[in-house]
Structure formats: structure tokens, C-alpha cells
Amino acid sequence: MKVMVKRIYAPAARSDGFRVLVDRLWPRGISKSDAKLDLWLPDLGPSTALRQWFNHDPARWEEFQHRYHAELKGKTELVSELKGQVPRGTVTLLYSVKDEQHNQAVALRSFLMIRLAAGRHGTRGKKHAVVVEGPNTTMSGRALKPVVQLERTGCGIAAVAAIAGVSYRQAQRTANQLGIYATDRRLWSETTYVRPLLRNYRLCPASTEQPFLSWSSLPDLALLAIKWHRERGRPCWHWVVFVRDSDGERVLDSKRSLKSHVRRDFGRMMPKWYLAVVTKR
Amino acid sequence: MPWTTYNNVSIPSFMYGTAWKKEATTGLVLQAVEAGFTAIDTANQLVHYDEARVGEALVQLARQGITRDKLFLQTKFTPVNGQDHRLPYDAGATITTQVQQSFASSLTHLHTDSLDSYVLHGPYSRRGLGAEDWEVWAALESLYDAGKTRMIGISNVSADQLTLLCAKAKHKPMMVQNRCYAAFGWDKEVREICRTHGIIYQGFSLLTANSGIFAEPEMRALAAKYQTGLAQLVFRFSQQIGMLPLTGTTNPQHMKEDLQCERFTLSSEELAAIETIGQ
Numbered sequence A: 001m002k003v004m005v006k007r008i009y010a011p012a013a014r015s016d017g018f019r020v021l022v023d024r025l026w027p028r029g030i031s032k033s034d035a036k037l038d039l040w041l042p043d044l045g046p047s048t049a050l051r052q053w054f055n056h057d058p059a060r061w062e063e064f065q066h067r068y069h070a071e072l073k074g075k076t077e078l079v080s081e082l083k084g085q086v087p088r089g090t091v092t093l094l095y096s097v098k099d100e101q102h103n104q105a106v107a108l109r110s111f112l113m114i115r116l117a118a119g120r121h122g123t124r125g126k127k128h129a130v131v132v133e134g135p136n137t138t139m140s141g142r143a144l145k146p147v148v149q150l151e152r153t154g155c156g157i158a159a160v161a162a163i164a165g166v167s168y169r170q171a172q173r174t175a176n177q178l179g180i181y182a183t184d185r186r187l188w189s190e191t192t193y194v195r196p197l198l199r200n201y202r203l204c205p206a207s208t209e210q211p212f213l214s215w216s217s218l219p220d221l222a223l224l225a226i227k228w229h230r231e232r233g234r235p236c237w238h239w240v241v242f243v244r245d246s247d248g249e250r251v252l253d254s255k256r257s258l259k260s261h262v263r264r265d266f267g268r269m270m271p272k273w274y275l276a277v278v279t280k281r
Numbered sequence B: 001m002p003w004t005t006y007n008n009v010s011i012p013s014f015m016y017g018t019a020w021k022k023e024a025t026t027g028l029v030l031q032a033v034e035a036g037f038t039a040i041d042t043a044n045q046l047v048h049y050d051e052a053r054v055g056e057a058l059v060q061l062a063r064q065g066i067t068r069d070k071l072f073l074q075t076k077f078t079p080v081n082g083q084d085h086r087l088p089y090d091a092g093a094t095i096t097t098q099v100q101q102s103f104a105s106s107l108t109h110l111h112t113d114s115l116d117s118y119v120l121h122g123p124y125s126r127r128g129l130g131a132e133d134w135e136v137w138a139a140l141e142s143l144y145d146a147g148k149t150r151m152i153g154i155s156n157v158s159a160d161q162l163t164l165l166c167a168k169a170k171h172k173p174m175m176v177q178n179r180c181y182a183a184f185g186w187d188k189e190v191r192e193i194c195r196t197h198g199i200i201y202q203g204f205s206l207l208t209a210n211s212g213i214f215a216e217p218e219m220r221a222l223a224a225k226y227q228t229g230l231a232q233l234v235f236r237f238s239q240q241i242g243m244l245p246l247t248g249t250t251n252p253q254h255m256k257e258d259l260q261c262e263r264f265t266l267s268s269e270e271l272a273a274i275e276t277i278g279q
């Protein structure tokens, strides 16, 4: 199963699968039959007020996604209708604007992918995890290796890669396919994004974050938030991995400029809280 | 005021839909009937519906004295391309057998021995009608001929497909259920064909496909004039232009308000204005 985005003016292809238009207004210059649609869900588009505020300004993209996702949470029926299609094959979300990177179809895709990856897509029984790529080795008995982040803001992706035993590029590809990008601040200022990425590797994050009390009270495997601070009123942090095994306690830090990515300078890190991770075997 | 099909079956003028209700299905059907709905739409398709939970509500209603004969029950046969892995039939069997199996499982889910309306959820392809469509339709016709359902119908159908079906079928459909966009004249072409053939047109997504028109000053003025909400205005409009509206509201207040839309009547000029408002 796959969710793609495409401009409605591009020729329709068989590989598009189920074609859904997600614009609120019918696109100019295209007839109903030329559109080759399976479904038009005008109400799934962002509200007029939000669309006008966004005005396709890339500087507002992040905030736009945030607000749009909040709107989508209130549209249970429409989201269910769309989500119901996804396990059955490719779904292509169609839009009309010129900007191919910053538009509601892209934002809707990430909303859907996160929900599908979390297995909360409204069908009972078998869960359709969007397993884009699996870990290349089994976790049991394997010593965790640090992964260096290849994007300035890719600490969340690198932390998941280290636990999953995959390369940064592999985890990045998986994340991107789930609609998660390193540049999205939610990756390092919320846990909503890192959770589906973990689950995708069959890693089970705890349901809530716990305040950090002491190193000895940490579980054997956790994502740890260090360098916690506020930026324009929003909390931000740097993700690292805490691990305790036969090699003792250590922190895997993905920051590029570090001499050693395996850290034991516990006194300097000052974690704020942690997210326990259990590996499903 | 109930509608009557060309084969003289009476059908209530508003229908409660049960898509996407999941675990809440039973409770919501009970609430809908309590609010005054007597027609219920579902489908044997677990992706979007929970038919067995509709059946659970029917059992509880029967205990309260609202027996099967007081309700209008409509369900659907969903072809393989509209199902996920939880099929109510054997995917390897012929289409005729699939329909028989799905129908039998619907009767079990709904604790009944016959239906009021049985609907093909959608043709097999976007354009035209192929061998599979004719086979599925013939299977529905057999159920109708055997008296197992009082009417048969088709959903998500285009004007061309409906014309073809009416021309060649042994029994033309008694009802059509389609998504209704104001931007396309509220499915005008298909409604016209229905009118010509005496087919009941059921409209869904009347609100969710059309909220764009809610901002129109004309709609707001009409709602103010009749002291009603925009939702009720759309539902009443749909009834007056000959449509049977569906609602799947989860709000008991909305259930009651929507049914009350029959209290006011729009003039023919007002109907004409709304008919073209989204175009």
C-alpha cells in the first residue's frame, strides 16, 4: 500500500491506483471526465481561513501543517473514508496548485501515513503496518552502534536508526515515505513523529514520556531528550539513545562534530525526560 | 412523506447511514431510531461499516417493541475491489455465488429473513458495464424475483452506466445511491435519468461534499428566513427536488433537527437558486 501525491494536470496513469482530489474547489480548466477521479473529497481540504493564511508561503509551511492536521482530526468520517482505501492498494492524492512541495495533499499524506503507521486506521483485525524497510539484522544480542546524523536536524531519525540497526539513509528514506522529514520541527519538539517511525521498525515506544530522575532509574533502552530548551515558546531538544547492556550504560549521540558518538560523560548531559523503547520479538 | 418506488414499495423520506461508526454503531442506530428515523442504510463491508452491530441494535429494538416490520432495512453487496481481507464471501467463487454468500451473511448479521433494499455498492469499473456487472446485477435480480428483497438498486453509478443498466436489465434498479456535489448540479444527470425511469435517488455526502456553499450569502439568507440551520436547508432542498437524503450524524440533536426539516417548504425559485449555487 502506498500513498502518492500528484498534480491533477499531470496525465493520469494506471499506477496512480485510486485517484482522490483533495482540493476544496474544482480545479480550473479540467472537466469531470478528464480528471479521471475515483473520489473528490472537497471538505478534506484545509478551511478557507487556513488556506488564505498559508497563501503557499513556504515560511508558513510548518505551521500550516500543524494547523491543518488539527483540522483533520475533527473530520473523522472523511478521514476514515480515505484511510479505508489505503490498505487496498495505491492511493493518489491530487491537487491543483503549482507548488509541488508545500500543498495540502503533501500535508494530508503525512497525516495519513502517520496514522497508518501507528496502526490506527479504523479497521479491526490485522494491522497494516507500513513497513517500508525492515532492520537488516535482528536486534537480539546485537550491540547497538551509534549512527551519525547526516542532516542538521536529523537527530530523531538517527536515534531511531541506531536502535533499529539501520543506516541513517535507510531510516531517512523510511521516514520520508511516512511523510516525516528531518526539517519538520515536530521531529524534535514533539514525540508524534518519532513514534510511528519506531513502530515501523517493530519497536514499541512507551505510551508516555517520563521525567528523567537518575541514570540508574532509566530503562535498558530509551530515547532521551537532552539540551532541552524553549524556542519561540516551543520546547525543543536533541534526541539521543540511552542503552544499558553487558557493555554497561552509555549514550549514543548522533551529533556530527563529536569525537566519540558513544558517550559516558553523564554529568554533562542533563536529560529532561525519556521515552522507553521495547523491542518486539 | 414517504416515497414510492415504481414497483410500489414505500420508502421513508430520510435515511440514517451507518458508515464509519465502528464500535458506536449499535448505540447510534438506537439513538437514530429513537429520534425518529425508520430507514437504515448499511453494507456488508467491514472497511467502512459494521453490519453485525446494526443487527445488534435491531435485536434490542425488537425487544422494545420496534419490530423488524416497522423499519426499512437497506444493505449492500460490495465487490472484491471495495473490500479488504475481511471478505463476507469466497473470493474464488463465481460472482453469483459471492452475492448469494454475502446476502446470506447480511441476513444473519441483521437477524432477518428478508431485506427491504439490496444494493450493488458500485460497478466493477469506472466506465461502462462489463460482464462482471451484468453477472452481479442478474444475481441481484434473482434475489428480487425470489422475494428475498423488496427492491434492488445500485450505488456510485455514472449517468452512462445507469442508462445502460435501465436499457438492458430485466429489472431496472428501483433506487440509486450516489454522492452529491453541488458543483455538478447535485448529480443532475443521474437524477434526470432516475426521474425518467421512476427510480428513487438517494443522495449522500450532501454536507461533507458541499460545505463550500455554506459560505454563500444566499444560503445564509435562506437559513435565516426559515429559521433553520444550513444542514437542514440542504436536506430539505434535496427532498424537494425529489431526492432521498442520507445522514450519518453522530449527534442526537442533529438527528432530531434534520428530521424536522420537513417543517418548512422552499419556493420553486429558491430551489432553482440552490440547484445551481455551486456551479
Ligand SMILES: NC(=O)c1ccc[n+]([C@@H]2O[C@H](COP(=O)([O-])OP(=O)(O)OC[C@H]3O[C@@H](n4cnc5c(N)ncnc54)[C@H](OP(=O)(O)O)[C@@H]3O)[C@@H](O)[C@H]2O)c1
Residues within 6 Å of the ligand: A077, B016, B017, B018, B019, B020, B041, B042, B121, B155, B156, B177, B204, B205, B206, B207, B208, B229, B231, B232, B246, B247, B248, B249, B250, B251, B254, B255, B257, B258
Ligand atoms: N454508497 C456509498 O458508497 C456511500 C458512501 C458514503 C456514505 N454512504 C452512506 O451515507 C451515509 C451518510 O454519509 P455522508 O457522507 O453523507 O456523511 P455523514 O457521515 O453523515 O457525515 C456528516 C458530517 O456532517 C456533520 N454535521 C454537522 N451538522 C450536521 C447536521 N445538522 N446533520 C448531519 N450532520 C451534520 C456530522 O457531524 P456530527 O456527527 O457531529 O453531526 C458529520 O461529521 C453513510 O453513513 C452511509 O450510509 C454511502
